[in-house]
Amino acid sequence: MAKTLKVFHATTLFLVAMFASMGASADELNGGDTAWVLTSTALVLFMTIPGLSLFYGGLVRVKNVLSVLMQCFALTCLMSLVWFVVGYTIAFGSDGVEQGRFIGDFGNVMFASITMDTMNGGIPATLFATFQMTFAIITPALIVGAFAERMRFSAMLIFSTIWLIVVYSPICHWVWGGGWLYQMGLQDFAGGTVVHITAAVAALVAALMMGPRKGFGTTAMPPHNLAMTVTGAGMLWVGWFGFNAGSALAADSSAAMAMLVTHLSAACGALAWMTMEWVRHGKPSVLGMVTGMVAGLGTITAASGSVGPAGAVVIGLSAGVVCYFATNYLKNVLKVDDSLDVFPVHGVGGILGTLLVGVFCATELGIFSGNGFSDGIDSIGGQLAVQATGVVATFVYTAVASFIILKLVDRMVGLRIDTDEETQGLDLVLHDERGYDL
Numbered sequence: 430m431a432k433t434l435k436v437f438h439a440t441t442l443f444l445v446a447m448f449a450s451m452g453a454s455a456d457e458l459n460g461g462d463t464a465w466v467l468t469s470t471a472l473v474l475f476m477t478i479p480g481l482s483l484f485y486g487g488l489v490r491v492k493n494v495l496s497v498l499m500q501c502f503a504l505t506c507l508m509s510l511v512w513f514v515v516g517y518t519i520a521f522g523s524d525g526v527e528q529g530r531f532i533g534d535f536g537n538v539m540f541a542s543i544t545m546d547t548m549n550g551g552i553p554a555t556l557f558a559t560f561q562m563t564f565a566i567i568t569p570a571l572i573v574g575a576f577a578e579r580m581r582f583s584a585m586l587i588f589s590t591i592w593l594i595v596v597y598s599p600i601c602h603w604v605w606g607g608g609w610l611y612q613m614g615l616q617d618f619a620g621g622t623v624v625h626i627t628a629a630v631a632a633l634v635a636a637l638m639m640g641p642r643k644g645f646g647t648t649a650m651p652p653h654n655l656a657m658t659v660t661g662a663g664m665l666w667v668g669w670f671g672f673n674a675g676s677a678l679a680a681d682s683s684a685a686m687a688m689l690v691t692h693l694s695a696a697c698g699a700l701a702w703m704t705m706e707w708v709r710h711g712k713p714s715v716l717g718m719v720t721g722m723v724a725g726l727g728t729i730t731a732a733s734g735s736v737g738p739a740g741a742v743v744i745g746l747s748a749g750v751v752c753y754f755a756t757n758y759l760k761n762v763l764k765v766d767d768s769l770d771v772f773p774v775h776g777v778g779g780i781l782g783t784l785l786v787g788v789f790c791a792t793e794l795g796i797f798s799g800n801g802f803s804d805g806i807d808s809i810g811g812q813l814a815v816q817a818t819g820v821v822a823t824f825v826y827t828a829v830a831s832f833i834i835l836k837l838v839d840r841m842v843g844l845r846i847d848t849d850e851e852t853q854g855l856d857l858v859l860h861d862e863r864g865y866d867l
Contacts, residue, residue, distance in 0.1 A: 698725020
């Protein structure tokens with residue numbers, strides 16, 4: 430009898446706890462969701478340092494490796510402070526306040542309205558702000574790849590600070606903070622527009638304004654350490670699970686689907702790029718495979734909350750092929766020295782992925798769509814128009830604003846080092862150090 434009572438008591442406690450959890454309000458702490466977003470925040474930061482740092486560092490010449498590592502590390506520090514002071518409030522404003530169509534209110538300058546007990550749904554508001562901070566870190570860091578080996582360190586810091594405030598934070602508000610694109614119904618789960626298109630368009634503008642590196646087109650500029658690049662690429666792949674699946678802000682089926690489609694797209698992007706090189710040049714390259722992987726990841730980012738596994742395979746394969754041709758066209762036909770291929774990989778991939786959301790989120794496509802947050806769209810046409818509007822608005826605003834900011838910085842400190850300094854390399858000229866002393 431006593432044993433039966435104990436079993437009954439334990440069962441009762443379990444049922445009470447379960448129903449209490451089910452009936453909890455959205456503003457109560459959810460331990461599982463909080464644990465997942467904490468993990469995702471660490472993963473996204475891991476993407477910048479060491480992931481992107483090593484990926485970019487291995488791609489430049491030996492005389493510039495430290496400069497790239499330094500830029501990524503410094504941006505991690507500086508962008509964190511800019512986001513804390515003003516970036517977050519421009520992007521998301523403060524809770525309980527009606528937000529504008531273009532920027533948030535300024536009630537969260539220096540996180541003024543956020544305390545340890547403030548909640549954002551089922552997770553602490555401090556955690557949401559920190560998770561979004563990691564996105565604000567990696568986006569300017571992506572731009573580094575376009576002007577690698579020739580921009581002044583001081584110019585890079587000033588440009589990135591102004592750019593985060595003027596470009597990234599407002600567009601983040603448009604898409605995720607309740608702004609006009611959000612109100613239109615733009616679907617961008619993890620940053621196809623906010624991160625990839627903004628960074629890539631700014632990168633393209635910077636590359637065009639600064640001109641090519643000395644010897645571009647006549648002197649071979651191979652990566653100095655592909656092993657470093659592959660190591661960084663692997664870290665990016667793993668970190669991207671926090672980037673995409675973490676954007677669900679919950680430990681649920683949407684996060685699980687986002688993780689699955691992210692992985693499939695990366696794998697397909699790598700295989701597609703590798704195959705293109707194999708067919709066209711007779712041999713597959715390691716550099717091509719890891720670049721295709723990044724293209725697959727960047728392209729699935731916007732769609733990771735809207736498509737199923739079959740759609741992710743199509744998106745990944747498309748990314749590998751389209752971004753491969755875009756890279757070759759930009760450098761070999763247009764002769765634009767986007768040093769580390771930021772625009773053809775992240776920009777073209779971000780545009781492609783954002784547009785394909787309007788296709789693969791349609792329920793009429795069956796196994797290709799209808800997963801994640803989107804719940805499916807009945808037809809393709811209307812949503813595709815919304816996605817295209819988001820792409821064009823992001824592209825145009827970023828291009829114009831980035832051009833003005835770069836012009837301003839050039840007048841202030843000068844964007845580019847001189848020819849002799851470029852010959853010596855940024856490591857010695859700007860930092861008085863060498864990457865290797867063997």
